[in-house]
Amino acid sequence: MSNKAIELIRLVGVAKSRDEAISEVAEMLINAKAVTPSYRDAMFDRESSVSTYMGHYLAIPHGTLEGAAEVLHSALAIVRYEEPIDWDGNEVRFVIGIAGKDGTHMDSLAQIAQVFSELETVEKLLKVSTEEQVREIFAEQAAA
Incomplete structure (x- = not known):
């Protein structure tokens, strides 16, 4: 997944619930x-x-197989929340929406899993102040 795919970033989400997120x-x-x-x-x-x-602190909402026809091109939407969202009893601070065209979502999922597998990296993401810093963290993990 290229950094171009990570173009939709919101560092201060407005949702207060799972469904709103x-x-x-x-x-x-x-x-x-x-x-x-x-x-x-x-x-x-x-x-x-x-x-x-x-x-x-991560949730990755995405569509069903039946919804795949509704994907026009691959993209990720990353939202960070200041206050944890209750996600079925779990605390979520990051919600990453995935739209994968022609199976490309598997690469995205692999990179997201790599980034969020280390709590140290998650802590960095909680502290960044710019969208570019988010892209840099994802790029560092991709290069690792």
């Missing part, structure tokens, strides 16, 4: 014309079947 990243993907508005429904369908909470 899913809608927030979905709107970012929709506004970027990466997905159709119907993709939001596919993200909620996925969440209702299995939680997208991943650990280390």
Whole structure:
């Protein structure tokens, strides 16, 4: 995944709940014309079947297989929250919405997993003040 794919970053999310957070990243993907508005429904369908909470303050909402047709091009939407969001009893500070075209989401998932596997890196992401610093952390992990 290139840094170009990490173009949608919001360092101060406005959502206060899991569902609001899913809608927030979905709107970012929709506004970027990466997905159709119907993709939001596919993200909620996925969440209702299995939680997208991943650990280390991270949730990765994404659509169902049926929703794949709603993806126009690959993109990530990253939102950081000042206050933890209750995600089915888990604390979430980062929500990363994924739209993967033609299987490219697997590369994105691998890089996200690498970045969030180390709590030290998560702590860095909690402290950054610019979108460029987020991109740099992802780039460092990709190069590692």
